[in-house]
Amino acid sequence: MSKFPEFEDEKEARGFFDTHSTIAYLEDTEPEQVKLSEVFQKSIQERREKKQPITLKLSPSHLRDAKRLARRKGIPYQTLIQLWISEGIEKEYRKEQAS
Template identity: 45%
Template sequence: MAKSLPEFKNEKEEAEFWDTHNSLDYIESDEPVEMELDPELAAKIRERARTKQVTLRLRVSQIEAVKEIARRKDIPYQTLIRSWIAEAIRREQGSGA
Protein backbone atom coordinates (compact mmCIF):
# COMPACT_ATOMS: atom_id res chain seq x y z
CA MET A 1 0.00 0.00 0.00
CA ALA A 2 1.29 3.43 -0.94
CA LYS A 3 2.07 6.05 1.67
CA SER A 4 -0.07 9.19 1.74
CA LEU A 5 1.49 12.51 0.81
CA PRO A 6 1.74 15.30 3.37
CA GLU A 7 0.33 18.75 2.69
CA PHE A 8 3.07 21.17 1.60
CA LYS A 9 3.12 24.86 2.53
CA ASN A 10 5.10 25.85 -0.57
CA GLU A 11 7.18 24.53 -3.47
CA LYS A 12 10.42 24.73 -1.49
CA GLU A 13 9.00 22.49 1.23
CA GLU A 14 7.78 20.04 -1.40
CA ALA A 15 11.16 20.04 -3.16
CA GLU A 16 12.94 19.33 0.14
CA PHE A 17 10.52 16.46 0.79
CA TRP A 18 11.23 14.84 -2.57
CA ASP A 19 14.97 15.30 -2.07
CA THR A 20 14.75 12.98 0.93
CA HIS A 21 11.96 10.56 -0.07
CA ASN A 22 11.53 7.93 -2.77
CA SER A 23 8.59 8.70 -5.05
CA LEU A 24 8.01 4.98 -5.63
CA ASP A 25 6.80 4.72 -2.03
CA TYR A 26 3.88 7.00 -2.93
CA ILE A 27 2.64 5.31 -6.11
CA GLU A 28 -0.54 3.23 -5.86
CA SER A 29 0.09 1.03 -8.88
CA ASP A 30 2.35 0.57 -11.86
CA GLU A 31 -0.41 1.36 -14.34
CA PRO A 32 0.42 4.15 -16.79
CA VAL A 33 -1.19 7.50 -16.10
CA GLU A 34 -1.66 10.54 -18.27
CA MET A 35 -0.20 13.77 -16.99
CA GLU A 36 -0.35 17.33 -18.20
CA LEU A 37 2.59 19.63 -17.68
CA ASP A 38 2.21 23.23 -16.68
CA PRO A 39 2.60 25.22 -19.94
CA GLU A 40 5.47 27.28 -18.48
CA LEU A 41 7.33 24.13 -17.42
CA ALA A 42 6.74 22.54 -20.83
CA ALA A 43 8.20 25.65 -22.49
CA LYS A 44 11.28 25.49 -20.23
CA ILE A 45 11.77 21.82 -21.10
CA ARG A 46 11.51 22.55 -24.82
CA GLU A 47 13.95 25.44 -24.48
CA ARG A 48 16.44 23.34 -22.54
CA ALA A 49 16.29 20.68 -25.25
CA ARG A 50 17.61 23.32 -27.66
CA THR A 51 20.78 24.06 -25.71
CA LYS A 52 24.31 23.38 -26.87
CA GLN A 53 27.29 22.68 -24.66
CA VAL A 54 30.29 24.99 -25.01
CA THR A 55 33.73 24.99 -23.41
CA LEU A 56 35.27 28.18 -22.04
CA ARG A 57 38.75 28.59 -20.64
CA LEU A 58 38.71 30.85 -17.60
CA ARG A 59 41.36 31.74 -15.06
CA VAL A 60 41.14 29.71 -11.87
CA SER A 61 40.60 32.94 -9.92
CA GLN A 62 37.59 33.79 -12.11
CA ILE A 63 36.02 30.38 -11.57
CA GLU A 64 36.57 30.57 -7.81
CA ALA A 65 35.06 34.08 -7.71
CA VAL A 66 31.99 32.91 -9.64
CA LYS A 67 31.62 29.88 -7.37
CA GLU A 68 31.75 32.10 -4.28
CA ILE A 69 29.09 34.46 -5.65
CA ALA A 70 26.93 31.48 -6.62
CA ARG A 71 27.30 30.01 -3.11
CA ARG A 72 26.07 33.28 -1.62
CA LYS A 73 23.09 33.25 -3.99
CA ASP A 74 22.53 29.53 -3.30
CA ILE A 75 22.54 28.56 -6.98
CA PRO A 76 24.88 26.41 -9.09
CA TYR A 77 27.74 28.43 -10.54
CA GLN A 78 26.94 27.28 -14.08
CA THR A 79 23.42 28.66 -13.67
CA LEU A 80 24.87 31.97 -12.52
CA ILE A 81 27.17 32.16 -15.56
CA ARG A 82 24.24 31.37 -17.91
CA SER A 83 22.12 34.07 -16.27
CA TRP A 84 24.92 36.62 -16.67
CA ILE A 85 25.31 35.74 -20.34
CA ALA A 86 21.54 35.97 -20.92
CA GLU A 87 21.44 39.33 -19.10
CA ALA A 88 24.32 40.71 -21.19
CA ILE A 89 22.65 39.55 -24.42
CA ARG A 90 19.37 41.27 -23.45
CA ARG A 91 21.26 44.45 -22.55
CA GLU A 92 23.22 44.46 -25.83
CA GLN A 93 20.13 43.74 -27.92
CA GLY A 94 18.22 46.46 -26.12
CA SER A 95 20.92 49.06 -26.72
CA GLY A 96 20.89 48.55 -30.48
CA ALA A 97 24.64 47.91 -30.48
Template identity: 35%
Template structure:
Protein backbone atom coordinates in the same frame (compact mmCIF):
# COMPACT_ATOMS: atom_id res chain seq x y z
CA UNK B 1 -8.83 54.93 -38.55
CA UNK B 2 -6.37 52.14 -37.91
CA UNK B 3 -7.17 48.84 -39.62
CA UNK B 4 -7.73 46.03 -37.15
CA UNK B 5 -5.48 43.01 -37.51
CA UNK B 6 -6.93 39.52 -37.80
CA UNK B 7 -5.10 36.39 -36.68
CA UNK B 8 -4.47 34.21 -39.74
CA UNK B 9 -5.67 30.61 -39.99
CA UNK B 10 -2.81 28.17 -39.46
CA UNK B 11 -2.36 24.95 -41.40
CA UNK B 12 -0.08 23.41 -38.78
CA UNK B 13 1.16 23.87 -35.24
CA UNK B 14 4.60 24.69 -36.66
CA UNK B 15 3.10 27.51 -38.73
CA UNK B 16 1.36 28.86 -35.61
CA UNK B 17 4.60 28.61 -33.60
CA UNK B 18 6.48 30.56 -36.28
CA UNK B 19 3.78 33.23 -36.38
CA UNK B 20 3.59 33.70 -32.59
CA UNK B 21 7.39 33.74 -32.25
CA UNK B 22 7.33 36.93 -34.35
CA UNK B 23 4.04 38.52 -33.19
CA UNK B 24 2.40 39.46 -29.93
CA UNK B 25 -1.20 38.74 -28.92
CA UNK B 26 -1.27 42.39 -27.80
CA UNK B 27 -1.25 43.35 -31.49
CA UNK B 28 -4.62 41.59 -31.89
CA UNK B 29 -6.77 42.92 -29.02
CA UNK B 30 -10.08 42.40 -30.82
CA UNK B 31 -9.36 38.73 -31.46
CA UNK B 32 -9.51 37.69 -27.82
CA UNK B 33 -12.42 37.64 -25.40
CA UNK B 34 -12.30 37.83 -21.61
CA UNK B 35 -13.19 34.63 -19.78
CA UNK B 36 -16.23 34.71 -17.52
CA UNK B 37 -14.66 32.24 -15.09
CA UNK B 38 -11.02 31.37 -14.44
CA UNK B 39 -9.50 28.72 -16.67
CA UNK B 40 -7.45 26.03 -14.97
CA UNK B 41 -4.85 23.82 -16.63
CA UNK B 42 -4.06 20.30 -15.54
CA UNK B 43 -0.63 20.38 -13.84
CA UNK B 44 0.62 17.42 -15.91
CA UNK B 45 -0.40 19.24 -19.09
CA UNK B 46 1.50 22.36 -17.97
CA UNK B 47 4.63 20.32 -17.21
CA UNK B 48 4.41 18.61 -20.61
CA UNK B 49 4.00 21.93 -22.44
CA UNK B 50 6.88 23.52 -20.53
CA UNK B 51 9.12 20.57 -21.41
CA UNK B 52 8.14 20.68 -25.10
CA UNK B 53 8.69 24.44 -25.45
CA UNK B 54 11.87 24.69 -23.42
CA UNK B 55 14.68 25.96 -25.58
CA UNK B 56 17.45 23.41 -25.98
CA UNK B 57 20.84 24.27 -24.58
CA UNK B 58 24.05 23.72 -26.50
CA UNK B 59 27.35 22.92 -24.82
CA UNK B 60 30.10 25.48 -25.44
CA UNK B 61 33.66 25.59 -24.18
CA UNK B 62 34.88 28.82 -22.63
CA UNK B 63 38.41 29.40 -21.46
CA UNK B 64 38.19 31.40 -18.25
CA UNK B 65 40.68 32.32 -15.57
CA UNK B 66 40.49 30.03 -12.56
CA UNK B 67 39.90 33.05 -10.33
CA UNK B 68 36.78 33.98 -12.35
CA UNK B 69 35.41 30.46 -12.00
CA UNK B 70 36.16 30.41 -8.28
CA UNK B 71 34.44 33.78 -7.79
CA UNK B 72 31.42 32.59 -9.79
CA UNK B 73 31.23 29.46 -7.61
CA UNK B 74 31.39 31.53 -4.41
CA UNK B 75 28.70 33.95 -5.62
CA UNK B 76 26.48 31.12 -6.91
CA UNK B 77 26.84 29.24 -3.63
CA UNK B 78 25.83 32.38 -1.72
CA UNK B 79 22.79 32.75 -4.01
CA UNK B 80 21.89 29.05 -3.76
CA UNK B 81 22.47 28.43 -7.46
CA UNK B 82 24.85 26.43 -9.64
CA UNK B 83 27.78 28.44 -10.98
CA UNK B 84 27.08 27.32 -14.56
CA UNK B 85 23.52 28.68 -14.30
CA UNK B 86 24.83 31.92 -12.84
CA UNK B 87 27.36 32.36 -15.67
CA UNK B 88 24.60 31.61 -18.21
CA UNK B 89 22.45 34.30 -16.56
CA UNK B 90 25.33 36.79 -16.73
CA UNK B 91 25.86 36.04 -20.43
CA UNK B 92 22.14 36.51 -21.09
CA UNK B 93 22.10 39.82 -19.18
CA UNK B 94 25.15 41.01 -21.15
CA UNK B 95 23.47 40.15 -24.44
CA UNK B 96 20.32 42.02 -23.40
CA UNK B 97 22.41 45.07 -22.42
CA UNK B 98 24.08 45.02 -25.85
CA UNK B 99 20.65 44.84 -27.53
CA UNK B 100 19.48 47.85 -25.50
CA UNK B 101 22.63 49.81 -26.34
CA UNK B 102 22.50 48.85 -30.04
CA UNK B 103 18.84 48.47 -31.13
CA UNK B 104 19.89 48.17 -34.79
CA UNK B 105 21.12 44.64 -33.99
CA UNK B 106 17.48 43.48 -33.75
CA UNK B 107 17.17 43.74 -37.54
CA UNK B 108 19.92 41.13 -37.93
CA UNK B 109 18.25 38.94 -35.32
CA UNK B 110 14.90 39.12 -37.10
CA UNK B 111 16.54 38.33 -40.47
CA UNK B 112 17.91 35.14 -38.95
CA UNK B 113 14.50 34.47 -37.34
CA UNK B 114 16.04 34.11 -33.90
CA UNK B 115 13.95 34.52 -30.81
CA UNK B 116 14.91 37.45 -28.65
CA UNK B 117 15.93 36.67 -25.10
CA UNK B 118 13.52 39.19 -23.68
CA UNK B 119 10.90 37.72 -21.44
Protein backbone atom coordinates in the same frame (compact mmCIF):
# COMPACT_ATOMS: atom_id res chain seq x y z
CA MET C 1 30.35 46.53 0.46
CA SER C 2 27.96 49.16 -0.84
CA LYS C 3 24.49 49.52 0.60
CA PHE C 4 21.75 48.53 -1.83
CA PRO C 5 20.15 51.78 -3.09
CA GLU C 6 16.47 52.58 -2.75
CA PHE C 7 14.52 53.62 -5.85
CA GLU C 8 11.44 55.77 -6.34
CA ASP C 9 10.10 53.53 -9.09
CA GLU C 10 10.96 50.70 -11.48
CA LYS C 11 12.18 53.10 -14.18
CA GLU C 12 14.76 54.59 -11.82
CA ALA C 13 15.91 51.08 -10.81
CA ARG C 14 16.26 50.00 -14.46
CA GLY C 15 18.29 53.12 -15.25
CA PHE C 16 20.59 52.45 -12.32
CA PHE C 17 21.22 48.81 -13.17
CA ASP C 18 21.78 49.64 -16.85
CA THR C 19 24.93 51.44 -15.72
CA HIS C 20 25.95 49.58 -12.54
CA SER C 21 26.97 46.01 -11.82
CA THR C 22 24.89 44.07 -9.32
CA ILE C 23 27.98 42.26 -8.06
CA ALA C 24 28.84 45.13 -5.71
CA TYR C 25 25.47 44.64 -3.98
CA LEU C 26 25.43 40.85 -3.54
CA GLU C 27 26.43 41.16 0.11
CA ASP C 28 23.21 43.15 0.72
CA THR C 29 20.93 40.45 -0.68
CA GLU C 30 19.62 37.14 0.56
CA PRO C 31 18.90 34.10 -1.61
CA GLU C 32 15.21 33.62 -2.22
CA GLN C 33 13.54 30.24 -2.38
CA VAL C 34 10.89 30.24 -5.09
CA LYS C 35 8.29 27.56 -5.80
CA LEU C 36 7.98 27.20 -9.56
CA SER C 37 4.75 26.13 -11.23
CA GLU C 38 4.75 22.83 -13.11
CA VAL C 39 4.24 24.68 -16.41
CA PHE C 40 7.26 26.88 -15.76
CA GLN C 41 9.36 23.88 -14.67
CA LYS C 42 8.44 22.11 -17.92
CA SER C 43 9.40 25.22 -19.90
CA ILE C 44 12.79 25.31 -18.16
CA GLN C 45 13.37 21.64 -18.90
CA GLU C 46 12.50 22.12 -22.58
CA ARG C 47 14.94 25.00 -22.85
CA ARG C 48 17.65 22.92 -21.17
CA GLU C 49 17.20 20.16 -23.71
CA LYS C 50 17.70 22.61 -26.59
CA LYS C 51 20.95 24.09 -25.24
CA GLN C 52 24.16 23.43 -27.07
CA PRO C 53 27.18 22.63 -24.93
CA ILE C 54 30.30 24.71 -25.55
CA THR C 55 33.78 24.93 -24.14
CA LEU C 56 34.54 28.21 -22.43
CA LYS C 57 37.92 28.90 -20.88
CA LEU C 58 37.80 31.02 -17.73
CA SER C 59 40.56 32.13 -15.44
CA PRO C 60 40.68 30.12 -12.21
CA SER C 61 39.85 33.25 -10.21
CA HIS C 62 36.76 34.03 -12.34
CA LEU C 63 35.52 30.47 -11.99
CA ARG C 64 36.17 30.46 -8.24
CA ASP C 65 34.33 33.79 -7.84
CA ALA C 66 31.39 32.60 -9.98
CA LYS C 67 31.07 29.45 -7.87
CA ARG C 68 31.22 31.46 -4.63
CA LEU C 69 28.58 33.93 -5.82
CA ALA C 70 26.35 31.14 -7.11
CA ARG C 71 26.49 29.37 -3.73
CA ARG C 72 25.37 32.60 -2.06
CA LYS C 73 22.44 32.82 -4.47
CA GLY C 74 21.62 29.13 -4.03
CA ILE C 75 21.91 28.28 -7.73
CA PRO C 76 24.36 26.23 -9.84
CA TYR C 77 27.34 28.26 -11.05
CA GLN C 78 26.65 27.32 -14.68
CA THR C 79 23.17 28.83 -14.34
CA LEU C 80 24.63 32.03 -12.91
CA ILE C 81 27.15 32.31 -15.76
CA GLN C 82 24.35 31.71 -18.30
CA LEU C 83 22.32 34.45 -16.58
CA TRP C 84 25.25 36.88 -16.81
CA ILE C 85 25.70 36.09 -20.49
CA SER C 86 21.98 36.59 -21.14
CA GLU C 87 21.97 39.89 -19.25
CA GLY C 88 25.02 41.07 -21.20
CA ILE C 89 23.46 40.18 -24.54
CA GLU C 90 20.19 41.91 -23.57
CA LYS C 91 22.07 45.02 -22.46
CA GLU C 92 23.94 45.19 -25.76
CA TYR C 93 20.71 44.85 -27.75
CA ARG C 94 19.14 47.66 -25.71
CA LYS C 95 22.16 49.87 -26.43
CA GLU C 96 21.81 49.16 -30.16
CA GLN C 97 18.09 49.93 -30.10
CA ALA C 98 18.68 53.19 -28.23
CA SER C 99 21.19 54.34 -30.87
